[in-house]
Amino acid sequence: GSAFKNCTGLTSVTIPNSVTSIGSTAFSGCTGLTSVTFNATNCKSPGRTFEAWFKDCPLTSLVIGNDVKSIPNCLAYYQTRLKTVTIPNSVTEIGWSAFDGCTGLTSVTIPNSVTSIGTSAFYCCTGLTSVTIPNSVTTIRDETFSGCTGLTSVTIPNSVTTIGYGAFSGCTGLTSIAIPNSVTSIDRWAFVGCRCLTSITIPNSVTEIGEGAFNGCTGLTSVTIPNSVTTIGSSAFEGTPWYNNQPDGVVYIGKMAYKFKGEMASGTAINIKEGTVSICPSAFYGCTGLTSVTIPNSVTTIGGDAFRGCTGLTSVTIPNSVTTIG
Numbered sequence: 001g002s003a004f005k006n007c008t009g010l011t012s013v014t015i016p017n018s019v020t021s022i023g024s025t026a027f028s029g030c031t032g033l034t035s036v037t038f039n040a041t042n043c044k045s046p047g048r049t050f051e052a053w054f055k056d057c058p059l060t061s062l063v064i065g066n067d068v069k070s071i072p073n074c075l076a077y078y079q080t081r082l083k084t085v086t087i088p089n090s091v092t093e094i095g096w097s098a099f100d101g102c103t104g105l106t107s108v109t110i111p112n113s114v115t116s117i118g119t120s121a122f123y124c125c126t127g128l129t130s131v132t133i134p135n136s137v138t139t140i141r142d143e144t145f146s147g148c149t150g151l152t153s154v155t156i157p158n159s160v161t162t163i164g165y166g167a168f169s170g171c172t173g174l175t176s177i178a179i180p181n182s183v184t185s186i187d188r189w190a191f192v193g194c195r196c197l198t199s200i201t202i203p204n205s206v207t208e209i210g211e212g213a214f215n216g217c218t219g220l221t222s223v224t225i226p227n228s229v230t231t232i233g234s235s236a237f238e239g240t241p242w243y244n245n246q247p248d249g250v251v252y253i254g255k256m257a258y259k260f261k262g263e264m265a266s267g268t269a270i271n272i273k274e275g276t277v278s279i280c281p282s283a284f285y286g287c288t289g290l291t292s293v294t295i296p297n298s299v300t301t302i303g304g305d306a307f308r309g310c311t312g313l314t315s316v317t318i319p320n321s322v323t324t325i326g
Contacts, residue, residue: 005029015040017067024052033057039065043072057081060104066090071098080104083127089113094121096141103127106150112136117144119164126150129173135159140167142187149173158182163190165210172196181205186213188233195219204228209236211281216240227254231303234259234282255298256280264289266312272296279306281326288312297321 001023004010012035013027019040027033036059063086064071070093083104087094089111096118099105106127110117112134122128124147131145135157142165145151152173156163158180165187168174175196179186181203188210191197199222200214206226211233214220220240225232232253237243243251248262250270255277260270269292272279276296281303284290291312295302297319304326307313318325 001025002028008032011035013037014065015043017041017065019043022053025055026053027057028052028055030054030057034059035061035063037063037065039067041065041068041070060084062086064088064091069093071095087111087114092116094118096120097123099123099125101125110134110137117141119143120146123147129153131155133157133160138162140164142166143169146170156180156183161185163187165189166192169193179203179206184208186210188212189215192216198222200224202226202229207231209233212236212238214240221245225253229254230256230278231301232256232258232280234280234285234305250283252276257283260284260287267291270294272299274298277301279303281305282308284310286310295319295322300324302326 002025003023004027005025006029008031010030011032014037017039020042059081060083062082066088068091072095080103082102083106085108092113093116094114097120100120100123103126105125114134115136117137119141120143122145123143126149128148129150130153132155138159139162140160144167146166146169149172151171152175154177161182161184163186166189169189169192171194173196174194184205184207186209189212191214192212193216195218197217198219201224204226207228207230209229209232213236215235216239220242223242246261251258251261255275257272257276257279264287266289268289271294274296275298277298278301282305284307285305286309288311290310300321301324
């Protein structure tokens with residue numbers, strides 16, 4: 001369990017592919033150990049052991065060996081000192097939380113061999129300033145880069161079709177991001193709290209923007225949303241200057257009735273304008289003053305919670321054009 005514990009003169013170590021298990025405190029207290037080459041693809045050590053293996057080691061460099069195909073979730077868990085990681089072309093998968101909490105990591109090159117980047121893979125890597133995602137990746141998974149406050153630049157290739165839940169949430173240093181026209185869905189809270197984003201252009205491949213996707217982006221003044229988008233989740237743009245500058249009343253985005261903005265007077269009657277195809281989720285949530293709403297035949301979708309809490313609404317006529325009620 002403690003094979004090399006307190007070997008203070010040890011500066012580097014290579015763990016070969018023949019190793020199948022490493023004791024929980026194998027290198028604990030090796031205060032001179034700065035470099036590790038890890039090639040133990042069949043290592044089945046229990047739990048979040050990487051932190052324990054190299055406890056108190058001033059590890060700054062991690063080289064993944066050429067035999068490794070998948071970087072496991074335990075590999076760099078909370079390794080705060082780690083500054084550089086070398087990922088070879090043999091790797092096809094970066095596991096969930098693989099580099100979670102690696103606050104010292106300033107850059108990482110992801111090779112084209114990687115087809116899957118796991119959930120929270122680079123969560124709270126606050127020192128990471130730029131990332132290029134290879135065009136072998138199709139999905140940016142949930143919270144992959146969440147909390148990467150130092151991230152100023154991200155290159156998303158046109159192989160990516162989905163930006164997952166909270167993928168870039170809290171990336172407060174991100175000033176711009178180009179979403180390629182391969183992306184069809186921007187999931188919930190994808191860019192929440194990215195306060196340095198000033199503009200965003202949604203490509204016409206996107207059909208859905210999730211709940212809270214750009215919520216709290218306090219620098220966002222310019223938003224371009226194409227007609228391809230047929231639904232926008234609740235609170236997607238709340239807290240942005242762009243939304244705050246919209247006039248009170250029903251805010252329309254393209255052919256969507258997105259949200260009623262401002263205070264609604266009692267006895268209010270709303271006529272959804274002709275040509276509207278969808279009433280977005282939570283569009284009139286809590287509008288207790290709403291007593292009448294007219295929905296035109298162009299509307300096909302009424303989102304979830306669209307009229308929730310509208311206690312003054314006594315009757316609604318839903319036209320035959322509507323195919324979905326959330």
